[in-house]
Amino acid sequence: MHCFRGPSSRMRIQGVFCATAFVFYSAAVVAATADLAELEKRLPQSRGRVQERDLREYGAGILGTGDTGRGLGFLSRLVGEQIEGRAERLNTAQIKALGPVADAFLLFIYFHDLGDGFRFRSDVAEWMLGKEKRLGLVVDTIAVEDDRGRLYKVLQALYDHDPENRDRLFRLILALSVVWDGPQPPMHGQMGGAQPAVGADPIKVYDHFLKLYQSNRAKIAYRNLSVPALTFMVHLPLPASELNWIIKNVKGSAPTWKRKFSDIEYDVPRMDRRIYQWPHGVYTLPAIEKLGGICVDQAYYATLTARAYGIPALIFLGEGRRGPHAWFGYMRDERNWELDAGRYAYDKYATGQAWHPQLNRPMTDHDVEFTCDRALNSPRARSARQHARLAAVLLQLGLLKQADQCADLSLLQVSIQEWPWRIKEEILRKEKDADALLSLFSRKAKAFHRYPDRAAAIRQEQAEFLRKLGRDKEAARLLRINESRLGKKRDDLARALASEQVQIAYDSGDYRKARMLVEDLLKKQKYEGQKIVSVVQAYISLTAETKQQREAARFLGRFLEGMINRTDDPHHKAALYGLLLTAYENAGDERKADRITKRLQRLR
Numbered sequence: 259m260h261c262f263r264g265p266s267s268r269m270r271i272q273g274v275f276c277a278t279a280f281v282f283y284s285a286a287v288v289a290a291t292a293d294l295a296e297l298e299k300r301l302p303q304s305r306g307r308v309q310e311r312d313l314r315e316y317g318a319g320i321l322g323t324g325d326t327g328r329g330l331g332f333l334s335r336l337v338g339e340q341i342e343g344r345a346e347r348l349n350t351a352q353i354k355a356l357g358p359v360a361d362a363f364l365l366f367i368y369f370h371d372l373g374d375g376f377r378f379r380s381d382v383a384e385w386m387l388g389k390e391k392r393l394g395l396v397v398d399t400i401a402v403e404d405d406r407g408r409l410y411k412v413l414q415a416l417y418d419h420d421p422e423n424r425d426r427l428f429r430l431i432l433a434l435s436v437v438w439d440g441p442q443p444p445m446h447g448q449m450g451g452a453q454p455a456v457g458a459d460p461i462k463v464y465d466h467f468l469k470l471y472q473s474n475r476a477k478i479a480y481r482n483l484s485v486p487a488l489t490f491m492v493h494l495p496l497p498a499s500e501l502n503w504i505i506k507n508v509k510g511s512a513p514t515w516k517r518k519f520s521d522i523e524y525d526v527p528r529m530d531r532r533i534y535q536w537p538h539g540v541y542t543l544p545a546i547e548k549l550g551g552i553c554v555d556q557a558y559y560a561t562l563t564a565r566a567y568g569i570p571a572l573i574f575l576g577e578g579r580r581g582p583h584a585w586f587g588y589m590r591d592e593r594n595w596e597l598d599a600g601r602y603a604y605d606k607y608a609t610g611q612a613w614h615p616q617l618n619r620p621m622t623d624h625d626v627e628f629t630c631d632r633a634l635n636s637p638r639a640r641s642a643r644q645h646a647r648l649a650a651v652l653l654q655l656g657l658l659k660q661a662d663q664c665a666d667l668s669l670l671q672v673s674i675q676e677w678p679w680r681i682k683e684e685i686l687r688k689e690k691d692a693d694a695l696l697s698l699f700s701r702k703a704k705a706f707h708r709y710p711d712r713a714a715a716i717r718q719e720q721a722e723f724l725r726k727l728g729r730d731k732e733a734a735r736l737l738r739i740n741e742s743r744l745g746k747k748r749d750d751l752a753r754a755l756a757s758e759q760v761q762i763a764y765d766s767g768d769y770r771k772a773r774m775l776v777e778d779l780l781k782k783q784k785y786e787g788q789k790i791v792s793v794v795q796a797y798i799s800l801t802a803e804t805k806q807q808r809e810a811a812r813f814l815g816r817f818l819e820g821m822i823n824r825t826d827d828p829h830h831k832a833a834l835y836g837l838l839l840t841a842y843e844n845a846g847d848e849r850k851a852d853r854i855t856k857r858l859q860r861l862r
Contacts, residue, residue, distance in 0.1 A: 294316065294319050294320070294323070294325075294328065297312055297315060297316045297319065298316070298332050300312050301313060301316060301332075301336060302336060302339060310358055313358050313359065313362060316329070316362070317329070317362045317365060318378075318380075318383060318384075320366060321365075321369070321377065321378040321383055322377055322378060322380055322383070323377065324372075324376050324377040326366040326367075326369055326370040327370065329362070329366040330363065330366045330367065330370065333359055333362055333363045333366070334363070334655055336359060337356065337359055337360075337363070337651065337652070337655055337657075338655065340352065340355065340356060340359075341657060341660060346659040346660065346663075347659070347660070347663055348660050348663060348664070353645070353648065353664065353667075356648055357644055357647075357648055359651075360647050360648040360650075360651040360652075361397065361647060363651045363654075364647060364650070364651060368400070368402075368406065369406060371406075372406060372407055376407065378410070379414060381417075382410075382413070382414050382417050385417060385424070385425075386413065386417075392428055395428070395429060395432060395485055396432065397643070397647075398485070398486075398643065399432055399433070399436055399485045399486065399489075400436060401436070401616065401617060403616070403617045403618065403619070404436050404439050404616070405439045405440050406439075408439040408440060409435045409436060409439040410435075412434060412435040412438050412439055412460050413431060413432070413435040415460070415461065416431045416434060416435065416460065416461065416464055417431070419461055419464065420464070420468065423468060427464075427467075427468065427471075427480070429480075429483070429484070429485045429488060430464065430467060430480070430488060430492070431464070432485050432488075433485050433488035433489045433491070433492050434460045434463060434464055434492050435460070436489060436616045437460075437489050437492050437493050437615045437616050438458055438460040438463075438492075438493075440618065441458065442458070442493060442495060442615065442618070443613065443618075444495075445495065445558055445561070445562070445573060445613075446554050446557075446558060446573060446575070446584070448534050448535050448536060448552075448554050448555075449535075449536050449541040450535045450536030450537060450538075450539075450541055451535070452536075452539050452540045452541060453540075453541050454495075454496070454497060454500075454540060454541060454542060460492075462498060463492055463494050466494070466498075466501050466566070467492070467568065470505075470567070470568055471568070475505065475567070476567060476568030477510075477511060477512040477515070477564075477567045477568055477569050478512055478568050478569055478570075478589060478591070478592065479592075480568070482591075482592035483568075483570070483592075484635070486629070487570045487589060488570070489570075489615055489616045490565075490570035490571065490572055490589075490615065491565045491568060491569065491570040491571070492565075492615075493565070493615035494562065494565050494566060496543070496562060496566070500542060500543050500544070501566055503543065503544055504543065504562075504563050504566040504567070505566065505567075507544075507547075508563045508566075508567075512564075512567075512569050512588075512589065512590055512591060513590050513591060515560065515563075515564050515569060515571075515588050515590075515596075515599075516560075516588070516596055516599035516600070518559060518560035518563055518564070519556045519557065519559075519560045519585065519586060519599050519600035520556070520600070521547075521559075521560075522546055522547065522550055522551055522555060522556040522559050522560075523550035524550060524551075524552065524553075524556070525549070525550045525551055525552055525555075528551075528552060529552050532829075534552070536551070536555065543559055543562065543563065546558070546559045547559065553583055553584040553585070553600065554573075554575075554584040556584070556600060557573045557574070557584040557585055557586040557600060558573060558584075560586045560588070560599065560600070561573050561586045561588070564586075564588045569588050569589055570588065570589040571586060571587065571588035571589070572586065572587055572588075572612045572613070572626075573585075573586050573612060573613075574586060574587060574597070574601070574610030574611065574612050574623055575610065575611050575612075576601075576610040576611065577788065577789050583601070584600070585598065585599055585600035585601040585610065586599050586600060587599065587610075587612075587623060587626060595626060595627075597610070597623045597626060597627070610622060610623040612626075622711065624709065624710070624711045625711070627709070628674075628709050628711075628712065631674060633672050633673075633674055634672065634674065634675075636672070638671045638672055639671070639672050641671055642668045642669075642671035642672040642675060642678075643668070643675075643677075645664045645665070645667045645668035645671070645678070646664070646665065646668040646675060646677045646678045646681070648664045649661045649662075649663075649664035649665040649668060649678060649681050650677070650681060652664060653681050653684060653685065658685050658688065658689070661681060661685060662681075662682060662685050664678075665678040665679075665681040665682045665685075666678075666682075669682075669705075673705040674705055674706055674709070676712075679698075679702050679705075682698060683695065683698060686698060692723075692727060695723065696720065696723065696724070699716055699717075699719065699720035699723070700720070702716050703716040703717055703720070710744060710748050710751055711751065713740075714740060714744070714748075714751045714754065714755060717736060717737065717740045717755070718737070718754070718755065718758055720736060721733040721734075721736050721737050721758060721762075724736065725762065730762050730765075730766060733758075733762060734759050734762050734763070737755045737756075737758050737759045737762075738755075738759060740755055741755040741756055741759070749783055749786055749789065750789075752779070752782070752783070753779065753783070753790075753793060756775060756776075756778075756779040759775050760772045760775045760776055760800075763775060764800070764804075769800075769804035769805075769806065770806070772800060772804070773797075773800065773801055773804070773806050773809060773810070776793065776796070776797045776800065777797070777813055777817075779793065780793060780794065780797065780817060781817070784817065784820065784821065785824075787821075787824075787825065787830070788830060788833075791833060791834075791837070794814070794818070794837050795837065797810065797814075798810060798814075798837065798840055798841055798844065801844070802844050807841070807844040807845040807846070808845045810841050810844065810845065811841045811842055811844070811845035811847055811850075814837070814838055814841040815838070815841075815842075815850070818834050818835075818837060818838045818841075819838075821834055822834050822835065828861055831861060832858060832861050835854055835857055835858050835861070836858065838854050839851055839854040839855060839858065842854060
């Protein structure tokens with residue numbers, strides 16, 4: 259599967275429409291000082307058609323002058339003229355004609371926030387938008403989270419840096435531009451006090467990959483890597499010396515790269531002493547290979563050595579039954595990802611958290627699974643995204659019926675897209691059709707049923723809407739049914755849905771029910787170890803606030819004693835005893851509190 263396409267990481271919406279798109283650009287591109295007024299006279303054509311060449315020139319002229327406000331105003335009028343007086347449903351020819359206009363409109367919105375002083379350099383714009391294939395890549399890649407001004411500077415610098423190879427490596431340049439458009443956080447927070455000083459240098463990273471591909475030493479061929487996959491490869495915060503060290507000293511093939519995790523000897527004495535920060539000076543890959551490390555060092559080593567060899571990879575952090583753990587995921591071949599390298603089955607890590615290099619925010623292993631879905635990477639997906647872009651513009655212009663039609667056309671081709679569903683939702687909110695909106699939530703959840711994270715989020719949104727309508731019982735029932743469906747497969751989502759039920763009971767003033775809902779959740783997840791400690795903490799706070807301390811002490815006396823008997827970890831035992839001590843102190847039970855205090859002292 260070609261990974262990292264789709265609404266979770268591309269074509270983001272802000273409000274109800276995405277501010278991302280680019281227009282075609284021809285060899286006959288006009289200069290930035292073009293006579294825009296003349297183009298605005300030529301663009302409207304008879305029979306509702308727009309000449310695409312003129313639209314390309316107009317878009318280039320707007321970008322060259324930076325007058326995006328003018329472009330938005332003109333294209334708004336142009337779309338209105340194309341639809342005015344016609345049937346509420348667009349025919350195929352109209353949809354095809356309006357597609358490029360919608361892309362131009364979204365382009366102008368995307369760069370409008372940068373102000374009138376921002377202009378494209380004409381040769382860079384011509385190169386970036388000169389071919390239809392490149393246009394599609396840009397449209398699918400740039401997200402609203404990107405810093406567009408800095409992104410453009412990186413792209414221009416790479417354009418100037420390598421005239422000979424920039425056409426062939428356009429996807430690589432685009433990926434570097436969206437990843438290195440802002441500062442990146444450290445790969446993880448346990449590198450110790452001597453972290454390597456690595457600045458943002460996309461040209462250095464570009465040169466590394468240029469040399470790698472020219473020497474045919476890449477583990478996955480460049481032609482098999484999509485731009486989204488490349489974004490998980492080009493974040494290489496390493497000095498050139500370490501990149502060279504990797505190529506000279508680390509060997510292996512992409513399908514077997516999971517072995518790199520266990521190639522690093524686990525530092526058992528360090529873990530026994532609970533030394534989580536790197537204690538051996540400067541944090542480098544050669545040092546990790548020589549001295550060994552704990553799980554986060556193993557994952558870091560495996561991830562960055564994979565990336566250096568042209569294999570997209572990322573670190574995952576997760577909470578398991580015995581506490582936190584780190585592992586890594588990587589692209590095994592052009593169609594498949596391995597997301598469990600170094601992940602221990604016993605600890606039942608329901609979700610792994612990673613950091614998205616482009617969007618600069620957390621993502622999960624389930625997000626990776628979703629964005630790798632073949633439906634989001636099929637030929638139909640490109641057409642589906644085009645219809646969704648047009649729907650977004652039509653909605654922005656208040657043409658609700660036509661927007662709804664185009665959103666439906668998009669979903670008919672690929673149903674697991676977030677954007678067109680959001681457009682339809684916004685239309686129903688504008689029309690204040692509550693019943694239709696509730697039905698839409700149900701249909702959307704069904705479309706995403708293979709992805710529990712998204713389905714659960716949809717149901718939570720549906721429950722919240724029911725609550726706003728004053729239908730709390732229906733909201734609670736909906737959450738209860740979905741919690742039950744998740745069962746033991748996704749204990750993290752079950753906790754989230756149960757928490758929503760507790761909140762509903764709490765807000766209604768039924769504190770006893772709220773307490774009992776938490777108790778029911780804890781009993782269902784009593785074997786999840788350290789993963790439910792936060793739930794116990796929340797339970798203690800809830801019962802203290804609602805004057806149910808005695809009931810909490812009785813329940814936790816049985817529940818936590820059972821958990822304590824099931825663990826051999828003295829640190830975990832101490833944490834559980836600490837919670838039980840708090841419960842007894844809240845209830846005013848001094849005798850039992852003294853007994854727990856003595857047990858804690860013996861443990862220490």
